């Protein structure tokens with residue numbers, strides 16, 4: 512994998528060329544203070560974004576009732592509130608232009624590992640603070656900002672010829688059916704392999720329609736993608752809305768920073784080892800999907816989120832855990848108070 516291949520997969524590099532076959536999106540250059548904010552420890556939302564979203568939801572849903580909460584916490588330093596009013600106004604305008612709901616990402620990655628922190632456990636954002644919270648909580652976003660050329664064979668820290676202009680990408684929100692998403696791998700300009708995108712789930716219709724799916728994706732690749740994409744090795748994601756109706760979702764580098772899904776990178780790099788689908792006279796692309804209900808795997812983001820114990824405690828789903836926690840707390844208090852007693856000098860009573 513080369514630096515230039517990674518740069519070509521950056522959203523601003525390809526979007527204008529593929530505008531007609533992908534989801535409507537806006538690219539907003541990131542101001543340096545926002546990049547610094549993303550790098551900083553802790554999550555503090557800009558005051559104006561909170562006030563604005565609270566105000567909007569107040570206007571929408573409530574009638575006059577005010578809840579006075581004192582958020583001040585005397586224990587500890589108060590982090591400085593960031594402020595980027597201009598950037599925020601642009602975000603609000605673009606959200607409006609997208610119909611009120613957007614999917615956020617940076618040049619390469621979306622904060623898919625942070626959905627656990629959002630209200631509805633998705634990346635759907637309706638106001639700037641939704642976006643800030645997801646971006647600040649995601650390690651994938653930190654990776655985009657700090658190590659975009661990780662694993663590139665021609666990259667080293669001393670290279671001064673590479674500059675990345677970071678953008679916030681806001682894509683119009685689409686209710687996508689995960690069963691219609693596929694990831695395709697291209698090597699030497701040849702469509703090598705296609706995998707079901709969400710490989711932790713069994714979808715019966717994919718198995719039934721595999722020949723049509725492969726034919727549609729092949730045609731989309733040779734007519735719409737390959738003639739305009741400048742690299743010879745890459746991966747791209749497609750959404751097959753209906754027979755013959757495909758939408759481009761994203762480009763990704765051809766290398767282990769991209770999930771190989773139902774293949775292994777060894778197989779993809781040594782293409783001869785791939786089985787053919789047998790659906791066409793040509794050997795490729797190989798096509799893989801979950802063929803049986805027993806073939807399901809754990810969700811790839813199952814390890815990203817709040818610890819199970821905290822969820823059980825917060826929702827009261829497991830009362831025994833709460834009782835154990837309370838017992839532990841009482842035990843600790845008893846231990847502390849008996850330590851205090853030992854430290855106290857006894858005063859004689861009269």
Ligand SMILES: Nc1ncnc2c1ncn2[C@@H]1O[C@H](COP(=O)(O)OP(=O)(O)OP(=O)(O)O)[C@@H](O)[C@H]1O
Pocket residue numbers: 534614616619620621622623682683684685686687689692708748760761763770
């Ligand atoms: N505009 C959108 N509206 C709703 N969901 C979307 C939208 N765009 C993408 N998605 C969903 O989010 C998933 C991830 O999107 P995308 O591929 O752009 O993110 P990514 O971070 O580049 O992912 P990866 O690291 O796997 O390449 C998609 O598979 C799709 O299910």
Ligand SMILES: [Mg+2]
Pocket residue numbers: 619620761762763
């Ligand atoms: Mg991607």
